[in-house]
Amino acid sequence: xxxxxxxxxxxxxxxxxxxxxxxxxxxxxxxxxxxxxxxxxxxxxxxxxxxxxxxxxxxxxxxxxxxxxxxxxxxxxxxxxxxxxxxxxxxxxxxxxxxxxxxxxxxxxxxxxxxxxxxxxxxxxxxxxxxxxxxxxxxxxxxxxxxxxxxxxxxxxxxxxxxxxxxxxxxxxxxxxxxxxxxxxxxxxxxxxxxxxxxxxxxxxxxxxxxxxxxxxxxxxxxxxxxxxxxxxxxxxxxxxxxxxxxxxxxxxxxxxxxxxxxxxxxxxxxxxxxxxxxxxxxxxxxxxxxxxxxxxxxxxxxxxxxxxxxxxxxxxxxxxxxxxxxxxxxxxxxxxxxxxxxxxxxxxxxxxxxxxxxxxxxxxxxxxxxxxxxxxxxxxxxxxxxxxxxxxxxxxxxxxxxxxxxxxxxxxxxxxxxxxxxxxxxxxxxxxxxxxxxxxxxxxxxxxxxxxx
Numbered sequence: 110x111x112x113x114x115x116x117x118x119x120x121x122x123x124x125x126x127x128x129x130x131x132x133x134x135x136x137x138x139x140x141x142x143x144x145x146x147x148x149x150x151x152x153x154x155x156x157x158x159x160x161x162x163x164x165x166x167x168x169x170x171x172x173x174x175x176x177x178x179x180x181x182x183x184x185x186x187x188x189x190x191x192x193x194x195x196x197x198x199x200x201x202x203x204x205x206x207x208x209x210x211x212x213x214x215x216x217x218x219x220x221x222x223x224x225x226x227x228x229x230x231x232x233x234x235x236x237x238x239x240x241x242x243x244x245x246x247x248x249x250x251x252x253x254x255x256x257x258x259x260x261x262x263x264x265x266x267x268x269x270x271x272x273x274x275x276x277x278x279x280x281x282x283x284x285x286x287x288x289x290x291x292x293x294x295x296x297x298x299x300x301x302x303x304x305x306x307x308x309x310x311x312x313x314x315x316x317x318x319x320x321x322x323x324x325x326x327x328x329x330x331x332x333x334x335x336x337x338x339x340x341x342x343x344x345x346x347x348x349x350x351x352x353x354x355x356x357x358x359x360x361x362x363x364x365x366x367x368x369x370x371x372x373x374x375x376x377x378x379x380x381x382x383x384x385x386x387x388x389x390x391x392x393x394x395x396x397x398x399x400x401x402x403x404x405x406x407x408x409x410x411x412x413x414x415x416x417x418x419x420x421x422x423x424x425x426x427x428x429x430x431x432x433x434x435x436x437x438x439x440x441x442x443x444x445x446x447x448x449x450x451x452x453x454x455x456x457x458x459x460x461x462x463x464x465x466x467x468x469x470x471x472x473x474x475x476x477x478x479x480x481x482x483x484x485x486x487x488x489x490x491x492x493x494x495x496x497x498x499x500x501x502x503x504x505x506x507x508x509x510x511x512x513x514x515x516x517x518x519x520x521x522x523x524x525x526x527x528x529x530x531x532x533x534x535x536x537x538x539x540x541x542x543x544x545x546x547x548x549x550x551x552x553x554x555x556x557x558x559x560x561x562x563x
Contacts, residue, residue: 181212184206184208184212184215185212187216188204188215188219190202191203191219191223192219195222198230200223200224200226201223201227202223203220203223204216204219244264245264246265247264248337249334249335249336250263250264250266250267250269250271250334250336251263251264251266251267251332252271252282252285252332253330253331253332253333254330254333255328256329256330256331258281258282258283259279259281259282260279260282260285261330263277267335270335271285282297282333289309290308292305292307293307293318296316296318297318297320299320300320300322302317302318302320303317303318304317304318304338305318312339313339314337314339315337315338316338317335317336317338318333318334319333319334319335319336320332320333320334321334361402364398364399364401367394368395368399371394371395372395375392415525415528415529415532417532418451418454418529418532418533419451420449420533421449421450421451421452422449422556423447423448423449424447425443425444425445425448425480426443428448428452428455428456429443429480431456432456432459432460435460436459436460436463436467438463438476438477438478438492439474439475439476439477439478440477440478440479441477442479442480443479443480444480444482448480448488448556449553449557450533454529455529455533455551457525458525458526458529458537459490459492461522461523461525461526462492462523462526462549463476465496465522465523465549466492466494466496466547468496469494469497469498469547470495470496470497471495471546475495475546476492476493476494476495477491477492477493477494478490478491478492478493479491483552486554486555487535487552487553487554487555488552488553489551490550490551490552490553491550491551492548493546493548494542494546494547494548495542495544495545496546498542498545498547499539499541499547504539504540504541507539508523508526508537508539523537523539530551530552533553533554534553534554535551535552535553535554536552537549537550537551537552538552
């Protein structure tokens, strides 16, 4: 016996809105005709029964029109009110309806739009709350101000740095910096990243100042961030001192121990006339170890007594040709206009880098030197070799004094190079060369305007 199938559910019947509109138009037309006939009765004496019928038709048409259009107009007003609320960021208004026509679809879409806008607002609020919490917890002082200098936002570190924990309120940047050291005010006003040492509240602090401009809500804003590096630098200095003490102690012991032993051996040889000819070897060894100590200490003294640079206009081609005679390399490019630097110090920097490239196994034809001018006006002097390169740990520490990957290295060469670049107002950077090897880049600032004009 074939089982009976469940009766299929008949979808609700939807009367299209255009059909309802047509009915309203028809009823309105009928009412209008009835009105016209009623007016004509006054002129053409119609029977009373016909007049009553026309009156009833007019009332029925009016009631039907009001019944069909009244609820539709109410829903349209509710949707209009809801859209006005959305424009004011109020997404809580919902329109209740049970219609199954185009107007019902409009109401449903209105409600879904409100739900989506509210979800987006809640998500944005959570993100803003997370961002504000993260900014308030960061140790970097951040101050956001308008182009006119009015402070818009300051995080917890900024309040602690400038206002001792108090709110920054509606203060201006000038008022906030009024009591700060002149070096800090100049660093913020310069618009460039800067590292400054200032005395605040009786203590010497090292601060890294950065300034970034951007547009927020179509208005220009500036974000100033100040990071204290005092503790980090103190830890680095302590680490460098420990490394220096260990290295100096190691070098002194390596030389003084054999010298002390040789002096003892020399005294014994003096008591043995037949072995006095061996004293020459003893004295030669003592002299060699003493000379090594002199060179070792002189290298550290050179780092400590580096004089301030005396920049001058120097033509690149002759300068690099003289350098190539001391340490061969392949020249790739050099600008036609002269540079502005201390030729003796820059030559020392490049000689140290070229010597390291040769000791790393790079042949002269594989070691390339290029000088190019950057869009910022800076000069980039790059030495690229094909040596063995540096491991990750050494790449981050190679510029620190007293750090060396060589067995007999003193950790002075690259540290001296960095000091020379910094004294010129530039910087030194190391990076891996594509295809193997190392690139050392020295950046020098543009020449002063008066020097470029001459």
